[in-house]
Amino acid sequence: MKFIHTSDWHLGRQLHGESLLEQQRIALAQIAALAVEHQVDALIIAGDIYDRAIPPASAVTLLSEFLDELIGKHQIQVLITSGNHDSAERLGFAAKQMRSSGLHMVGSLSLPLTPIKLHGKQSDAWFYPISYAEPAVVRHALADDTIHSHELAMQALLEQVTQHDSENLPKVVVAHCFLDGSSESESERPLSVGGADRISPALFAPFDYVALGHLHGPQYRGVEHVRYSGSPLKYSFSEATQKKSITLVELSADAAPSIELLPINTGRDVRIIEGNLADLLLQAKDDPHADDYLMVRLSDTHALLDPMGKLRSAYPNVLHLERTGLMAQQQTGDIGRDRIKKGELEMFSDFFDQVAGQPLSAAQQQHLHSLLDDLHQGEDV
Amino acid sequence: MKFIHTSDWHLGRQLHGESLLEQQRIALAQIAALAVEHQVDALIIAGDIYDRAIPPASAVTLLSEFLDELIGKHQIQVLITSGNHDSAERLGFAAKQMRSSGLHMVGSLSLPLTPIKLHGKQSDAWFYPISYAEPAVVRHALADDTIHSHELAMQALLEQVTQHDSENLPKVVVAHCFLDGSSESESERPLSVGGADRISPALFAPFDYVALGHLHGPQYRGVEHVRYSGSPLKYSFSEATQKKSITLVELSADAAPSIELLPINTGRDVRIIEGNLADLLLQAKDDPHADDYLMVRLSDTHALLDPMGKLRSAYPNVLHLERTGLMAQQQTGDIGRDRIKKGELEMFSDFFDQVAGQPLSAAQQQHLHSLLDDLHQGEDV
Numbered sequence: 164m165k166f167i168h169t170s171d172w173h174l175g176r177q178l179h180g181e182s183l184l185e186q187q188r189i190a191l192a193q194i195a196a197l198a199v200e201h202q203v204d205a206l207i208i209a210g211d212i213y214d215r216a217i218p219p220a221s222a223v224t225l226l227s228e229f230l231d232e233l234i235g236k237h238q239i240q241v242l243i244t245s246g247n248h249d250s251a252e253r254l255g256f257a258a259k260q261m262r263s264s265g266l267h268m269v270g271s272l273s274l275p276l277t278p279i280k281l282h283g284k285q286s287d288a289w290f291y292p293i294s295y296a297e298p299a300v301v302r303h304a305l306a307d308d309t310i311h312s313h314e315l316a317m318q319a320l321l322e323q324v325t326q327h328d329s330e331n332l333p334k335v336v337v338a339h340c341f342l343d344g345s346s347e348s349e350s351e352r353p354l355s356v357g358g359a360d361r362i363s364p365a366l367f368a369p370f371d372y373v374a375l376g377h378l379h380g381p382q383y384r385g386v387e388h389v390r391y392s393g394s395p396l397k398y399s400f401s402e403a404t405q406k407k408s409i410t411l412v413e414l415s416a417d418a419a420p421s422i423e424l425l426p427i428n429t430g431r432d433v434r435i436i437e438g439n440l441a442d443l444l445l446q447a448k449d450d451p452h453a454d455d456y457l458m459v460r461l462s463d464t465h466a467l468l469d470p471m472g473k474l475r476s477a478y479p480n481v482l483h484l485e486r487t488g489l490m491a492q493q494q495t496g497d498i499g500r501d502r503i504k505k506g507e508l509e510m511f512s513d514f515f516d517q518v519a520g521q522p523l524s525a526a527q528q529q530h531l532h533s534l535l536d537d538l539h540q541g542e543d544v
Numbered sequence: 545m546k547f548i549h550t551s552d553w554h555l556g557r558q559l560h561g562e563s564l565l566e567q568q569r570i571a572l573a574q575i576a577a578l579a580v581e582h583q584v585d586a587l588i589i590a591g592d593i594y595d596r597a598i599p600p601a602s603a604v605t606l607l608s609e610f611l612d613e614l615i616g617k618h619q620i621q622v623l624i625t626s627g628n629h630d631s632a633e634r635l636g637f638a639a640k641q642m643r644s645s646g647l648h649m650v651g652s653l654s655l656p657l658t659p660i661k662l663h664g665k666q667s668d669a670w671f672y673p674i675s676y677a678e679p680a681v682v683r684h685a686l687a688d689d690t691i692h693s694h695e696l697a698m699q700a701l702l703e704q705v706t707q708h709d710s711e712n713l714p715k716v717v718v719a720h721c722f723l724d725g726s727s728e729s730e731s732e733r734p735l736s737v738g739g740a741d742r743i744s745p746a747l748f749a750p751f752d753y754v755a756l757g758h759l760h761g762p763q764y765r766g767v768e769h770v771r772y773s774g775s776p777l778k779y780s781f782s783e784a785t786q787k788k789s790i791t792l793v794e795l796s797a798d799a800a801p802s803i804e805l806l807p808i809n810t811g812r813d814v815r816i817i818e819g820n821l822a823d824l825l826l827q828a829k830d831d832p833h834a835d836d837y838l839m840v841r842l843s844d845t846h847a848l849l850d851p852m853g854k855l856r857s858a859y860p861n862v863l864h865l866e867r868t869g870l871m872a873q874q875q876t877g878d879i880g881r882d883r884i885k886k887g888e889l890e891m892f893s894d895f896f897d898q899v900a901g902q903p904l905s906a907a908q909q910q911h912l913h914s915l916l917d918d919l920h921q922g923e924d925v
């Protein structure tokens with residue numbers, strides 16, 4: 164049994180207001196090509212296939228076309244569980260009518276768990292899809308009042324996996340959850356506040372492979388076969404340094420599964436660049452990837468006129484600007500996003516406040532105002 | 545080939561703000577029972593399965609359960625085309641993966657048409673699903689600039705049906721459109737303004753059966769086998785006198801198809817009752833169907849305090865009230881809905897205006913105001 168483990172496609176997602184659909188289309192084409200190249204038996208998507216409960220129709224069409232390609236054209240089975248971003252009910256529509264074609268859509272968590280035996284060219288394996296569910300849902304479904312945390316809920320669900328007779332075939336758990344000690348990114352929506360969503364990785368260790376979704380960075384916890392594939396695309400600048408991939412898994416009867424990360428590159432990266440405006444504008448000329456999605460950290464310590472406009476003329480996909488130079492005096496160089504949006508007048512007022520220790524007087528504000536007006540009138544553009 | 549023709553389920557629809565989901569659940573259970581009782585080979589739903597592009601999750605679940613029952617439990621094939629209320633893209637998701645199970649979801653109109661051969665216990669037949677599409681879509685898809693009306697678009701599509709070699713098997717067209725001369729209800733959303741959506745029934749006459757959707761009243765046009773099944777439920781008070789049904793069709797090799805209407809009754813009707821308030825309140829005691837969805841036409845010619853509250857204590861599902869008595873002097877007894885919503889003060893002002901031919905003066909308004917206040921204080925409740 165050879166399969167690809169992936170998750171968190173978030174089809175329909177935007178990055179700072181920019182549609183990522185074309186990037187997602189490229190990523191899906193790569194995933195399909197890799198699945199064919201490696202002759203996998205199945206593709207497993209561990210939740211958050213869409214970015215929200217009601218995805219745009221274009222995202223629905225994209226997924227539908229992908230499934231036609233993989234299942235219809237290449238006879239590769241697909242198993243999709245729903246994550247915390249998905250609408251489990253909508254994802255589960257007509258699931259029974261799709262099953263015989265090799266498409267396994269697992270919507271709302273229904274208990275007892277329904278294991279799925281997938282047929283492989285070399286050998287078969289049992290898959291245990293566990294769609295994302297709140298602990299209260301599991302507590303109610305199992306009529307067990309002691310289930311008051313994500314960990315206890317998962318423990319109860321995994322008990323069913325343990326009890327199931329797999330006829331000595333490997334057991335693969337597919338789940339969407341947060342393992343204690345994992346690395347987060349900014350683009351994940353917390354499952355619960357205050358750390359109540361943490362689950363001990365040790366719970367999953369007994370199974371042959373655990374295909375996890377929710378976290379966007381690829382990683383394993385405790386043992387190598389309990390792992391997050393991560394998302395195929397970067398969905399926030401906090402993921403700028405991550406290497407995105409899908410996970411190729413081959414189960415073995417006697418040994419640990421063989422695991423390989425297959426990189427995904429859409430050609431347009433998500434990066435952070437730093438420097439002063441003049442240098443960055445110069446560098447753009449020699450940057451073959453100037454059209455990457457960029458966050459720019461400007462080190463200039465003085466006010467600048469329309470830095471975003473100037474940057475975008477050189478880097479068309481600057482999505483976010485941080486004026487780190489203006490904030491150097493502060494304890495932290497981490498500038499709130501809303502601060503960046505302010506106009507020159509407000510920005511200078513801020514700056515003055517920081518260096519002078521007191522706000523601009525009304526007369527000073529007036530003076531600044533006319534000064535800025537003069538400057539704008541003197542602009543060529 | 546024996547099948548049920550139905551359409552315009554509008555799952556998720558409300559009637560004057562009231563959810564109809566439970567009524568729809570009852571109707572679907574009756575349809576399933578009738579399909580089993582009559583041992584049909586297929587169920588054909590000619591568009592507007594949902595009420596809007598993004599139906600509520602509860603409507604999605606209802607349909608999914610219905611399909612499990614019909615297809616999974618009773619092996620009855622289901623063909624669903626999309627109407628003008630549906631999102632064709634969403635409806636078409638993973639359609640290819642459902643097909644082998646016997647579920648044919650036909651989303652966006654794709655050309656050339658894809659005929660579907662359905663297998664029957666006695667004989668087979670070809671079905672030609674034509675999802676709803678604007679003329680411009682057909683014009684573009686067929687690259688034919690002369691297509692500038694619904695009729696010309698349908699003519700071009702039906703040409704493909706005519707050309708298709710059905711190996712002497714019957715041809716059944718499934719379409720969602722407006723046939724010239726048909727009877728409309730208030731709950732249908734016009735396909736086009738000014739009558740540009742009209743299609744001549746004669747276009748459809750050559751086929752063995754034409755299963756139409758869009759109009760909510762069952763009817764045929766021109767020939768008996770070109771017909772609308774109508775909706776299974778009443779979706780407006782303009783449908784109060786319609787008898788709702790699904791259409792049982794049995795095709796024959798040599799003769800015209802046999803057609804029978806099978807009534808659908810959810811137990812809670814949509815009715816209009818008329819009379820004065822006191823009489824209606826009395827009659828409620830002997831009305832075994834007092835919980836029907838009601839529009840009440842009150843003949844009282846004087847102002848009434850909280851007639852809706854009083855009516856609802858006797859008829860719990862009054863959804864709409866018309867004060868026909870107050871409007872008797874007007875040319876038409878047809879009262880706009882917004883008029884009903886007005887308070888006593890405004891209503892009396894209206895009334896005064898009608899009988900006196902001039903509006904209340906400021907002093908008269910003041911007097912009326914204090915009079916109404918006194919009346920309200922004197923109320924027991």
